[in-house]
Amino acid sequence: MxxxxxxxxxxxxxxAGTRPYPPAQSSFTSAFWRGLDEGRFMATHCTACDRLSFPPKPFCPHCWLRSVQxxxxxPRGVVYSATTxxxxxxxxxxxxxxxxGIIDLRAGLRIATRLLGDTPTxxxxxxxxxxxxxxYEDGPLFAARLIDPL
Structure with a gap:
């Protein structure tokens, strides 16, 4: 997809409450936070080399061009690593x-995020x-949760 x-x-x-550590936001990253608030997980995509990157950047970390969209x-993947x-x-x-944990997303990105639940690591x-x-009351964050909890 x-x-x-x-x-x-x-x-x-x-x-409940506000985010424990609100993220720094810029005019560039506001698109990510707006998308997240709308239920979409956004990454930057380079139109020159056709690669994704996360966290979002105004340039491609693979080819260094500024041709990103x-x-x-x-928003699905597999747990690569986890710790408590x-x-x-x-x-x-x-x-x-x-x-x-570290999550390998289906889109080919590897991200770090909080894991919800109490399944042994x-x-x-x-x-x-x-x-x-x-x-949260002051904005969104994201986390991962098991699709098929035991």
């Missing part, structure tokens, strides 16, 4: 323990996940 109209909308999960990508954070930074202390590897929009 490459057409944004055919992409499945990301599930929206309401979260925004593209909605399929027990000793969290102060700003995330109330959420500990929590899980984070050894049972997360190679499992299918979907990205979800976490809707």
């Amino acid at each position: 490459s057409d944004a109209a055919q992409m499945p909308a990301m599930p929206r999960l309401p979260m 925004w593209r909605a990508i399929e 954070i027990h000793a969290a930074p102060k700003v995330f202390g109330a959420e500990a323990p929590y899980q984070v 050894a049972r997360l590897l190679d499992r299918e996940v979907e990205l979800a929009v976490l809707t």
